[in-house]
Amino acid sequence: MALRGNLRDFSLTQLLNLVNLAKKTGALTLGEGNSQATVYFREGMLVHVFLDGQASNLCNLLERVGKINEAQSRLLPQEARSDKEWGLLLINTGLINRADIIEAVRRHTLETAYRLFTWTEGSFLFEPNVLPPDDKITVLLHLENVILEGSRRVGEWKRLEKELPDLGMALRFTTRPEVRLKRITLSPDEWRVVSSIDPSRSIQEIAQAHSLTDSQIRKIVYGLLSAGLVELVPRVKPISAAPPPKEKVAPAPVRKGIILRLIDRIRRL
Amino acid sequence: MQTVKIVVTGPFNAGKTAFIGAISEIEVVSTERRITDHSQSTKEQTTVAMDFGRITVDDGLVLYLFGTPGQRRFDFMWEILSEGMLGFIVLVDSVAPETFHEARGILDLFKNYSPACYVVAANKQDLKDAWPPQDLRIALKIDSDVKVVPCVATDKESVKRVLLELLYSILETAEE
Numbered sequence: 376m377a378l379r380g381n382l383r384d385f386s387l388t389q390l391l392n393l394v395n396l397a398k399k400t401g402a403l404t405l406g407e408g409n410s411q412a413t414v415y416f417r418e419g420m421l422v423h424v425f426l427d428g429q430a431s432n433l434c435n436l437l438e439r440v441g442k443i444n445e446a447q448s449r450l451l452p453q454e455a456r457s458d459k460e461w462g463l464l465l466i467n468t469g470l471i472n473r474a475d476i477i478e479a480v481r482r483h484t485l486e487t488a489y490r491l492f493t494w495t496e497g498s499f500l501f502e503p504n505v506l507p508p509d510d511k512i513t514v515l516l517h518l519e520n521v522i523l524e525g526s527r528r529v530g531e532w533k534r535l536e537k538e539l540p541d542l543g544m545a546l547r548f549t550t551r552p553e554v555r556l557k558r559i560t561l562s563p564d565e566w567r568v569v570s571s572i573d574p575s576r577s578i579q580e581i582a583q584a585h586s587l588t589d590s591q592i593r594k595i596v597y598g599l600l601s602a603g604l605v606e607l608v609p610r611v612k613p614i615s616a617a618p619p620p621k622e623k624v625a626p627a628p629v630r631k632g633i634i635l636r637l638i639d640r641i642r643r644l
Numbered sequence: 645m646q647t648v649k650i651v652v653t654g655p656f657n658a659g660k661t662a663f664i665g666a667i668s669e670i671e672v673v674s675t676e677r678r679i680t681d682h683s684q685s686t687k688e689q690t691t692v693a694m695d696f697g698r699i700t701v702d703d704g705l706v707l708y709l710f711g712t713p714g715q716r717r718f719d720f721m722w723e724i725l726s727e728g729m730l731g732f733i734v735l736v737d738s739v740a741p742e743t744f745h746e747a748r749g750i751l752d753l754f755k756n757y758s759p760a761c762y763v764v765a766a767n768k769q770d771l772k773d774a775w776p777p778q779d780l781r782i783a784l785k786i787d788s789d790v791k792v793v794p795c796v797a798t799d800k801e802s803v804k805r806v807l808l809e810l811l812y813s814i815l816e817t818a819e820e
């Protein structure tokens with residue numbers, strides 16, 4: 376028998392606990408606003424998550440998590456095929472091995488599941504014995520761990536979302552001279568973010584460029600803000616209308632006036 | 645507000661952190677770690693991710709200095725860092741000829757990432773065994789149109805001179 380209700384009455388944590396304890400197999404469909412997600416279980420283990428608007432196939436997913444790059448995926452024949460077929464094709468082309476694919480799917484499944492913990496309003500429907508579509512690559516994840524980590528992240532998100540509501544904002548290095556920067560330690564991810572700070576790029580764009588999830592970028596930006604290294608600014612439109620060249624190299628030509636100002640300043644230091 | 649960046653690169657122990665520290669108006673934001681790897685016990689600390697320094701030019705312009713980590717295992721960051729840079733400085737430890745080959749390799753990598761202007765700084769010229777700039781030019785096979793500037797990274801005036809030489813080179817290619 377299907378089980379349906381509202382997340383206000385039964386939270387995702389409670390539903391997952393139930394599935395875990397009863398070792399259920401089936402699909403749990405959640406709806407919040409315009410978003411819909413389906414979480415699949417096999418004998419009380421999480422096997423697959425589908426969230427609207429997310430990577431539509433394995434190739435997109437691997438690109439999103441940075442396992443392959445856009446140029447590589449563009450080289451592959453793009454006709455419709457199942458994820459399992461995508462997997463075979465990618466392995467055969469030597470771009471990625473089986474273990475990496477499984478690891479990427481596992482991480483993606485977990486990250487997606489954690490996001491659902493923020494859904495506190497909306498409907499749910501549990502349909503027993505419904506399994507993910509055949510062509511999907513599935514994983515086997517213990518629900519206890521998912522619940523623990525998911526709940527921990529909800530707490531953290533609530534805080535970060537309050538501090539950093541809008542990922543459409545841009546960042547710039549603090550220019551207030553009175554700010555004395557302390558010696559801080561940056562992780563490689565933080566460092567990547569720092570090196571792409573530019574008032575014409577939104578935080579969201581920086582996250583995408585480095586394959587960081589919303590929560591990862593929030594955490595990093597929050598850290599940089601607290602350290603006084605950066606500040607939030609409204610995103611400015613880049614001066615040139617042309618999109619920045621993908622394959623980069625040539626720096627924007629600099630104007631003599633800027634160089635002369637730099638020279639003058641350094642002479643006076 | 646406009647920002648521009650200059651990258652300071654070079655092999656392990658060349659003096660990158662000292663260079664940025666000598667001129668930055670903020671305490672250099674650096675990610676230094678004590679060295680536990682005893683094969684490189686020539687010094688106490690090494691930069692593991694980057695150095696970051698700032699010079700405010702005026703109300704509308706800020707210059708950022710980024711120092712690259714000296715160890716090759718971090719070279720995945722170099723390309724990101726080189727994006728959009730105004731120019732770069734390759735610091736060479738003039739008393740460590742065993743690093744010259746590495747310095748040349750780093751120089752080629754950066755040239756590959758970006759056509760930006762660069763100068764080579766022959767650092768640690770205050771030490772008596774320092775190779776003079778003209779010898780370094782030959783050892784590193786530096787093109788004749790690229791400057792090799794003497795440098796003492798612990799001395800602010802010397803660091804200023806290196807930066808100015810780079811800016812003069814950039815000026816020649818800049819637009820009106």
Ligand SMILES: Nc1nc2c(ncn2[C@@H]2O[C@H](COP(=O)(O)OP(=O)(O)OP(=O)(O)O)[C@@H](O)[C@H]2O)c(=O)[nH]1
Nearest residue numbers: 656657658659660661662690691714768796797798
């Ligand atoms: N005598 C002398 N010592 C210098 C000079 N520049 C740097 N040093 C010293 O050389 C050592 C290395 O300098 P750092 O600035 O740490 O070099 P680095 O390039 O940042 O090193 P990594 O980050 O480990 O790659 C330190 O002990 C500095 O004090 C110089 O011009 N003259």
Ligand SMILES: [Mg+2]
Nearest residue numbers: 660661690691
């Ligand atoms: Mg250093």
